[in-house]
Structures are given as structure tokens and as C-alpha cells.
């Protein structure tokens with residue numbers, strides 16, 4: 001249960017009053033999620049989600065609010081922050097930064113088919129197109145420099161047989177660094193996994209959890225997304241899902257030759273990012289009753305990505 005800060009009805013009513021959304025019918029803590037305290041809030045004026053920010057990049061909340069405003073204005077289904085009567089988006093409740101957002105319909109899909117993947121590719125292209133002309137700058141706190149810094153120390157706790165895989169992947173990142181930095185940029189979701197997307201049937205109804213959002217190469221966002229949505233249980237990419245996702249994306253944005261060339265490497269880099277972050281999380285949370293995602297899943301994906309099993313379609 002990830003409600004770290006329980007709320008009393010009366011304090012919630014006081015907090016909600018300045019939004020002018022009518023009487024509070026009911027509220028309920030959301031069990032899913034690991035970072036923040038989230039509540040479904042039912043008001044006369046509709047259904048909402050209240051987030052109390054418990055940890056993470058609190059100083060960057062104005063960036064997330066601005067990015068979500070841009071995406072909402074571009075008609076993407078995202079949980080933008082509602083304003084109270086004084087125009088305030090970021091407020092405080094129980095001494096935590098607090099945001100009220102519309103509740104998006106739909107539920108998560110754990111076993112996506114090509115139709116789901118096409119919707120995700122389409123959504124991701126819209127995110128990139130909506131932001132690439134005026135990128136809101138925020139370096140990722142888990143970007144290439146972070147991987148090169150964390151990788152060698154995390155390698156110390158890996159079994160010997162896993163070392164060459166990580167060492168070679170870090171060497172590849174180091175060697176490609178100058179070229180990666182010249183790829184076309186936009187704002188990225190940077191964590192577009194299945195548990196951050198909502199669907200009704202095969203229709204995408206919302207994308208949540210923008211706390212990894214940043215500025216960077218669009219190809220990196222695509223690689224993160226393809227690795228999660230299109231991998232088979234053994235690791236290789238499923239051709240039908242991969243083609244559906246990349247095809248839907250590329251009808252909106254053509255890839256450059258440099259992107260096409262760097263695609264297999266970018267798929268590996270996106271594996272390294274989550275292999276390392278899961279190794280850190282597993283170490284930090286050992287013995288605690290929180291969901292620990294398996295780092296080996298991304299080690300296996302990285303092994304499978306040694307073969308270039310997908311090409312970018314329609315490169316210019």
C-alpha cells in the first residue's frame with residue numbers, strides 16, 4: 001500500500017475548497033505506485049487524483065507542471081495540474097507538496113498486442129512533436145553521464161560472468177557519446193512503460209507518471225518504450241508489436257540517417273539505464289516490503305539486443 005501520508009476528511013475538504021469543484025463525495029488511497037501518496041477523489045465536479053509528493057525531484061515540480069500544461073494544450077491525455085481560484089497549481093497538504101489532477105479513465109495492459117503498441121507509438125510521436133520546437137530543458141538525472149558514473153561501481157557487486165556485458169555496454173556509450181549528443185531532441189517521458197499507460201480496449205486513454213520526464217534525444221525515449229512494450233519473454237523483440245509501434249511513430253516523424261544507424265545501440269543504452277537503476281533499487285530496498293523490480297530482466301534484454309533484431313522504418 002503506497003499511501004505514506006494518510007489524510008483526514010476535514011483536512012482534505014479544506015484543501016479542496018479553493019478549487020471550486022463542489023462537495024467531496026469520497027476519497028480513497030491508491031495502492032499502486034511506489035513513490036508518492038496518491039488518492040482517488042470524487043467531487044461533485046468530477047473525478048480527480050490527488051498526489052502528495054513524498055520524494056524524488058521536488059525542486060523540479062514547476063518543470064513537470066509546465067510540461068504537462070504544454071501537453072494538455074496539445075490535446076494529449078495527461079494528468080495536468082488543476083489551478084485553484086488564485087491560479088495556484090502547486091499547493092501544500094499535510095506538509096507535502098500537493099497537486100490535484102483529472103482522473104484519467106482506463107486501466108493498465110500487461111500483455112499488449114500490436115494495436116496497443118501502435119497507440120503508444122502514436123502518443124510518443126505526439127509528445128515529441130508538441131515539444132521539439134520549444135524544448136523545456138531538464139537534464140535527466142539518470143542520463144548517459146549517470147550511467148557512466150554508476151556503472152563501474154555497480155559492476156563491483158555483479159557476478160564475474162555478467163561483467164563483460166556491462167563493461168562492453170558502458171564502453172559503447174563512451175565511444176558514441178559525441179554522436180548521441182547531436183541526435184534530434186525534444187521533451188521525453190523517459191519511462192513510458194506499460195504501468196504508466198491507461199487503455200480502454202485498444203484505445204489509449206492516458207499517460208501518467210512524468211517524474212522521469214526530461215529533455216534529450218527522441219530516439220532514447222523510443223528505445224525505452226520499445227524495450228518495454230515489444231519484448232518477448234526471452235528478450236528478443238516481437239516483430240509484429242515492434243513494427244506496429246515504430247510504424248505508428250514514423251508516420252508522424254521521419255527518422256534521420258543518424259537515428260537509423262544508432263538505433264541498435266540506443267536499444268542497448270535503454271537497457272543499461274534500467275538494469276542499473278533496478279540494481280540500485282534492489283540494493284536500497286533489500287528486506288523492505290516494497291515492490292522490487294528484477295534487474296535481471298534488463299540484463300536479459302541487453303543480452304538479446306546484442307543482435308540488431310529491428311531496423312527503423314522509413315529513414316530519410
Ligand SMILES: Nc1ncnc2c1ncn2[C@@H]1O[C@H](COP(=O)(O)OP(=O)(O)O)[C@@H](O)[C@H]1O
Pocket residue numbers: 002030032033034035036037038049079101102103104105195206208209
Ligand atoms: N491521473 C490519473 N488518472 C487515473 N489514474 C491515476 C492517475 N494518476 C495515478 N493514477 C493511478 O495511480 C497509480 C499510481 O500512480 P503512479 O504515478 O505510478 O504513482 P507513483 O508516483 O507513486 O509511482 C497508477 O498506477 C494509476 O493506476
Ligand SMILES: N[C@@H](CCOP(=O)(O)O)C(=O)O
Pocket residue numbers: 142191193212274277278281293
Ligand atoms: N519503469 C522503471 C521504474 C522507473 O525508473 P526509476 O529510475 O524512476 O526507478 C522500471 O520498471 O524499472
